[in-house]
Amino acid sequence: MVERVLLASPRGFCAGVERAVETVEQALDLYGAPVYVRKQIIHNIHVVRDLEARGAIFVEEETEVPEGATIVYSAHGVAPSVHANSARLQHKVLDATCPLVTKVHVQARRFAAAGYTVVLIGHAGHEEVVGTMGEAPESTVLVQDVAEAEALELPEAARAAYITQTTLSVDETVEIIGVLRRRFPEIVGPRKEDICYATSNRQWAVKEMLSEIDMLLVIGSRNSSNSNRLVDVAHAHGVAAHLIDDESEIDARWFEGMRTVGVTSGASAPERLVVGVCEWFRQRGVERIEPFQMASEDVTFRLPVELRRELALAEARP
Numbered sequence: 001m002v003e004r005v006l007l008a009s010p011r012g013f014c015a016g017v018e019r020a021v022e023t024v025e026q027a028l029d030l031y032g033a034p035v036y037v038r039k040q041i042i043h044n045i046h047v048v049r050d051l052e053a054r055g056a057i058f059v060e061e062e063t064e065v066p067e068g069a070t071i072v073y074s075a076h077g078v079a080p081s082v083h084a085n086s087a088r089l090q091h092k093v094l095d096a097t098c099p100l101v102t103k104v105h106v107q108a109r110r111f112a113a114a115g116y117t118v119v120l121i122g123h124a125g126h127e128e129v130v131g132t133m134g135e136a137p138e139s140t141v142l143v144q145d146v147a148e149a150e151a152l153e154l155p156e157a158a159r160a161a162y163i164t165q166t167t168l169s170v171d172e173t174v175e176i177i178g179v180l181r182r183r184f185p186e187i188v189g190p191r192k193e194d195i196c197y198a199t200s201n202r203q204w205a206v207k208e209m210l211s212e213i214d215m216l217l218v219i220g221s222r223n224s225s226n227s228n229r230l231v232d233v234a235h236a237h238g239v240a241a242h243l244i245d246d247e248s249e250i251d252a253r254w255f256e257g258m259r260t261v262g263v264t265s266g267a268s269a270p271e272r273l274v275v276g277v278c279e280w281f282r283q284r285g286v287e288r289i290e291p292f293q294m295a296s297e298d299v300t301f302r303l304p305v306e307l308r309r310e311l312a313l314a315e316a317r318p
């Protein structure tokens with residue numbers, strides 16, 4: 001019988017997600033529905049459904065959006081070809097790419113322009129990886145894990161540079177970079193690693209909590225990379241973990257023989273989902289629901305410049 005629930009902190013929304021969601025909300029207020037959004041603005045099904053109810057239309061590709069319409073690019077970033085398509089279709093673009101993803105795009109461009117082969121550490125098919133690879137597709141190779149780093153073949157004369165997706169496992173990435181450095185001693189990388197503050201803080205908080213819990217619940221959607229990595233952190237240390245979208249996916253049988261359950265949430269999961277999970281435990285007699293705080297975060301990002309400009313104009317109108 002579960003006696004105690006520990007709530008990891010930091011958890012939940014990061015600055016890039018807050019900014020992306022607010023961009024869509026403000027665009028809906030400013031222009032009215034519909035506002036088109038390319039891909040899920042963030043990887044959380046609840047947030048997507050809420051925005052849909054307010055008039056956002058989610059599309060897979062910018063080419064599906066009518067000429068002249070307003071389109072918001074998701075927090076995960078886009079390839080230059082997406083900007084080109086929107087320019088051709090005269091879209092009003094609000095780019096909600098997280099500034100920390102943009103930083104990785106800039107690195108990819110700079111390394112490629114300087115003649116480096118760019119080794120991108122990340123997961124194939126993830127939107128962020130697709131966007132980053134699009135910066136210099138001819139010069140970029142993807143490495144997904146240690147085995148691929150070991151097998152990587154580079155032309156003899158190639159100068160190589162590595163960059164990483166922002167939402168990877170901190171520990172696994174250190175290992176992959178270690179392999180690349182051993183195999184290609186001349187390889188260069190960014191001054192500071194690309195895994196973002198939110199991803200590393202949430203993994204760190206979970207890691208510190210593992211010795212006190214019997215099981216971890218991670219609130220987040222299946223396509224959320226950083227949420228999946230939180231599950232991986234628990235598994236890597238031999239602690240059972242489940243990824244759930246909300247409390248409706250909890251199976252009471254998971255907790256047989258368990259006393260303390262840890263709860264965290266990915267960077268794209270709103271806090272109300274954590275409240276729902278806590279309520280699930282409360283209704284089953286768990287009284288001890290306690291915070292497990294490792295750090296506090298005070299990062300904020302300003303809204304996209306094009307939206308700020310439009311908001312300022314709207315405010316100045318008589």
Ligand code: SF4
Binds near residue numbers: 075098101166199267
């Ligand atoms: Fe930005 Fe990190 Fe949040 Fe992704 S998880 S939106 S990179 S702060």
